[in-house]
Each structure stands twice: as structure tokens, then as C-alpha cells.
Amino acid sequence: MENPCSRRALLGATALSATACFQKTKPGFVGYAFVANQQGRAIAAVDLTAFAVVRHIALDGEPSRLVSHVARETVYALTPDAGAIYEISSTALQRARWNALGGQAVDMRLGRRGQSLWCLLRNPKQLVEFRLDSFEVTRRISLPAEPRDFDLSPAQPLAAVSFLDSPEATTVSLESGEIRKVTAGSAINLVRFRGDGRQWVAAHADKPLLSLFDTASGRLVVRLPLAMRPENVCFNADGGQLFVTGEGMDAVAIVFPYSTEVAETVLAGRAPGPMASSPGIAGEPEYLFVTNPRSGQVTIIDIETRKAVATAQVGAEPSHVVITPDNQFALVLNRGSGDMAVIRIQSAARRTRFPAALFTMIPVGSRPVSAVVQAV
Numbered sequence: 001m002e003n004p005c006s007r008r009a010l011l012g013a014t015a016l017s018a019t020a021c022f023q024k025t026k027p028g029f030v031g032y033a034f035v036a037n038q039q040g041r042a043i044a045a046v047d048l049t050a051f052a053v054v055r056h057i058a059l060d061g062e063p064s065r066l067v068s069h070v071a072r073e074t075v076y077a078l079t080p081d082a083g084a085i086y087e088i089s090s091t092a093l094q095r096a097r098w099n100a101l102g103g104q105a106v107d108m109r110l111g112r113r114g115q116s117l118w119c120l121l122r123n124p125k126q127l128v129e130f131r132l133d134s135f136e137v138t139r140r141i142s143l144p145a146e147p148r149d150f151d152l153s154p155a156q157p158l159a160a161v162s163f164l165d166s167p168e169a170t171t172v173s174l175e176s177g178e179i180r181k182v183t184a185g186s187a188i189n190l191v192r193f194r195g196d197g198r199q200w201v202a203a204h205a206d207k208p209l210l211s212l213f214d215t216a217s218g219r220l221v222v223r224l225p226l227a228m229r230p231e232n233v234c235f236n237a238d239g240g241q242l243f244v245t246g247e248g249m250d251a252v253a254i255v256f257p258y259s260t261e262v263a264e265t266v267l268a269g270r271a272p273g274p275m276a277s278s279p280g281i282a283g284e285p286e287y288l289f290v291t292n293p294r295s296g297q298v299t300i301i302d303i304e305t306r307k308a309v310a311t312a313q314v315g316a317e318p319s320h321v322v323i324t325p326d327n328q329f330a331l332v333l334n335r336g337s338g339d340m341a342v343i344r345i346q347s348a349a350r351r352t353r354f355p356a357a358l359f360t361m362i363p364v365g366s367r368p369v370s371a372v373v374q375a376v
Helices: 004-025 345-350
Strands: 031-037 042-047 052-058 065-069 074-079 084-089 094-100 104-110 116-123 126-131 136-142 147-152 158-163 168-173 179-183 188-193 199-204 209-214 220-225 232-235 242-245 251-256 261-267 275-277 287-292 297-302 307-313 318-323 329-334 339-344 360-363 368-375
Touching: 031 065, 052 094, 052 360, 065 104, 065 368, 074 104, 104 147, 116 147, 158 188, 168 188, 188 232, 220 261, 232 275, 242 275, 242 287, 261 307, 275 318, 287 318, 287 329, 297 318, 297 339, 318 368, 329 368, 339 345, 339 368
Parallel strands: 147 188
Antiparallel strands: 031 042, 031 368, 042 052, 065 074, 074 084, 084 094, 104 116, 116 126, 126 136, 147 158, 158 168, 168 179, 188 199, 199 209, 209 220, 232 242, 242 251, 251 261, 275 287, 287 297, 297 307, 318 329, 329 339, 339 360
């Protein structure tokens, strides 16, 4: 006769073993995704182990941009129309401080030493330094025209600024305030520094063209014709490749900024938009996640082979992608449907030429437009 105690012991051991296996393979990232909900006037804190919103942090304006400061365990939110910056504690999940910038804002960047946020103001036309210790504006640099976009050099205290409907751009010394003008020949949309800061890229607003400028001299280095108007740009992890999408072709242009050439143009779904690249840590392949807002999809491209390996149906009007620091998940904000699609990177990429299955969908709020991720 079978010993019932032995049977129960065996079943118990099996259950414990299954639980242990589940715990080892339990998906998730130990941290939070912070999502700026523009129409909801709030920041959603998403627990990436539970894959659920655990708190909505109300603001007094519509946020457009989030910046993460890992060392301070904070996230900073910009509300452009109100011209204010909010500090969010990434541990307490609540507002800590806020202050006004003194004008309508366009965008913000974290300074290279992590002590300040630099903010571009449209009215008044200024580039301002916002110190994080005192939490107030400490410097104002006047600009010659209404600004459109800006970037900070990773190598020196310098900014590049483009202007609305203007063929001119400027570099601005963040120490002396000295401004140097350059002319690109036609209106400039975006400006981005190369990884070493020695050159910067101007994306033209009305032409399928990139112009590269030498930072030290301000001279034009080269013009690179494209198959599309450059509306969205994204560097890979080491800065050696620049990806460009925009009106004109359903594709991504791959640019080598150090050899100053267009390497290839790769088909990337219908009307490709904003992108993000995975870092490919621990020897894993690097992937480019390209949003297709009109079709509600994301196209996944293997950066090494330059081939589309999968697509994922994610929601209405995907407009922003962020990769978790462990390279495990791509988080896609769907501006139209108010949710966040979670794609497990390796499992999605293995499904070559087939629709990639979503890991989960998380309702986050009204019109999500920006996100950052912090570990805890």
C-alpha cells in the first residue's frame, strides 16, 4: 500500500520546487517607470515588478519632459506652458519641491556634472541654468531669436540651439554666455552633439538633409542627403550610429556620425516615428525600437544586421519608447490610448518575421508623452 505521508511529502516537495522555479524566473525590473501624462497633469509611478500603477502624482500643469537623476533618487518634470519644474522623489513617490522658471519653456537637459538643469525658454528668449541644490534659476543667457530646440555637449560646457523658421543656429558657452552663429542654408529642426562633442548635427526642417558642423570652428563639415525629412533622431548606445526617421519614406536612415556618411536606409513599418535603442549589455544584440504611430505598432530592428526582425501591436499612437537599465524590457507609451505597452526584448526579437507578443499592457493616464526608469 502507498504511504500517504510519503505521497504528501512528494507533492509538497514538487510544489516547493515549482515555487522556487517560479521565483527564479519571475519577470520584472526592481524599480519604477515614471510616466508624464500630459492631459492628466500628473506623473504615474509604475511598479515594474508588479506591472501596475501604484501612484498618480498630481502637478499644476501639463508635463512634457521628464529627466532622471539617479544619484539624487529624483525625477524632474517640466511643465512648459506654466514654465515650472517639479522634483519627484523616486523613493517616496511624491512631490518634493517645485519652482517657476520665469517664462514659457521648450525643453530641459541635465547638465553634464549633474548639478543643474539647463532649460530653454521661448518667452523670454533665454537659456537658463536651474541649480538643483538651491532649486532656482541662477543664470540667464539671452538668445537672438525664438528658440526651437537645443542640446548640451557631453564633453564641454557648451550648448547648441536652433530657432523657429531660421536657417541660423548658435553655439552658446555655458560659462561665458558667448554666442557663435552658424548658417545652415535652410530652417533647422533638431540639433544634437556627437558623443565626443567635437561635431554637432543639424537636422533640416524643410529638406531631407543633415548638416554636420565642427564645434571648435563653427565651420560646415558635410551635408548628408537623406530619403526623408529628419523629424526624429536617436543615437545607439555608444554613439557610433545615428538613426533618423521622418516624412518622405517608411524607413530609418542609419548615419555614421564619425565617418560622416549615410550607411543604409532600412524599411521600418508605416510612417516610422520616435525611436529608442537597447544597449545590448552582457553580449546581447542591440535593437532599435521604432514606433509606427499611424498603425499602432513598433518595428524592431537588429542594429548589427540592419534588418527588421519583428513587429509588435502596441496601442493607439505610440510616441515614446524607453528601455529598462537591465535591457530586459522596452516600454512604449501610447499617446492615443493612454497606456504603456511592455515588450520583453529578447523574447520579442527571437520571433523573427512574426508579430512579437506583448508582455503586458498597463493603463497609465491621459496622453502619456515621456517616461524615465529608475532602479530601487
